[in-house]
Amino acid sequence: MSLGGFSRVVFSNPFDRDFSAGKIGVFWDVDDFPVPEGRGIREIVESVLRENDYTGDISITVYGEKNPLSAEETAKGGFTFVQRSDKYWRVNDMLLDIALWAVNSPYPPRHNPASVMVLAKNKEKTEFFSFLGSLNNASFNVLVVVPDDVKPEDQNVPPVNGAWYWKSVQGDGEPIPKDEFRVFLIKQRRLYQDDAAQVDVPEGVCDKCSKSCSV
Incomplete structure (x- = not known):
């Protein structure tokens, strides 16, 4: 699998397959989403994933200017920290690491498909944006964390x-x-005006008005 090996982005149905038992790669930019005071990275990640019935092995790669890992977390292991102060290089390192992680996952993942969880703020129409959508289309279960004030206009x-x-x-x-x-992705697609990003309209949601209706 190469970074340029995907050409189409299609929004897939997360309930088509059971991703719960597959391995999970977590990639977290702590400059974009700082670790809350008094909380631990693994504690947060495991709490969210286990709460949503993910039971597979979790690996965590952290990116940032300063290492946020406590001595206790470091001693337990299971982390990789990539020190980068510049956002451009953090994004590029993360993209490459995700690609390498995917290459080392079963492909195509017919059994216990793998999941990727990304905590990073993306910029409009970047290769990183397209790559995550393409990875999702390649039978990986891609999950993202977004800012609380995110809008479709941000694209x-x-x-x-x-x-x-x-x-x-x-x-x-x-x-x-x-x-x-x-519905958020449908609205974003219209603004994006890019035929390469194809998002399926969910059942019961009108593509014309981008909301549930009986039309």
């Missing part, structure tokens, strides 16, 4: 299987409801 949320608001990751761990997230 920076890739068409993937699921998402959380940042406040939810810190709180109850509830993901954005499926239909709400799909």
Whole structure:
């Protein structure tokens, strides 16, 4: 699998397959989403994923200017920290690491398909945006965390299987409801005006008005 090996982005149904037991790669930019005081990275990640019935092995790669890992977390292991102060290099390192992680996952993942969880703020129409959508289309279960104030006009949320608001990751761990997230992507697609990003319209949601209706 190469970074340029995908050409189409299609929003897939997260309920088509059972991703619960597959391995999970978590990639977290702590400059974009700082670790809340008094909380641990693994504690947050495991709380959110276990709450949503993910039981597979979790690996965590952290990116940032300063290492946020406590001595206790470091001693337990299971982390990789990539020190980068510049956002451009953090994004590029993360993209490459995700690609390498995917290459080392079963492909195509017919049994216990793998999941990727990304906590990073994306910029509009970047290769990173397209790559995550393409990875999702390649039978991986891609999950993202987005800012609480994200809007379709920002055009920076890739068409993937699921998402959380940042406040939810810190709180109850509830993901954005499926239909709400799909409607968000439909609105974003119209603004994006890019034929390469194809997002399926969810059942019961009108593509004309981008809301549930009986038309």
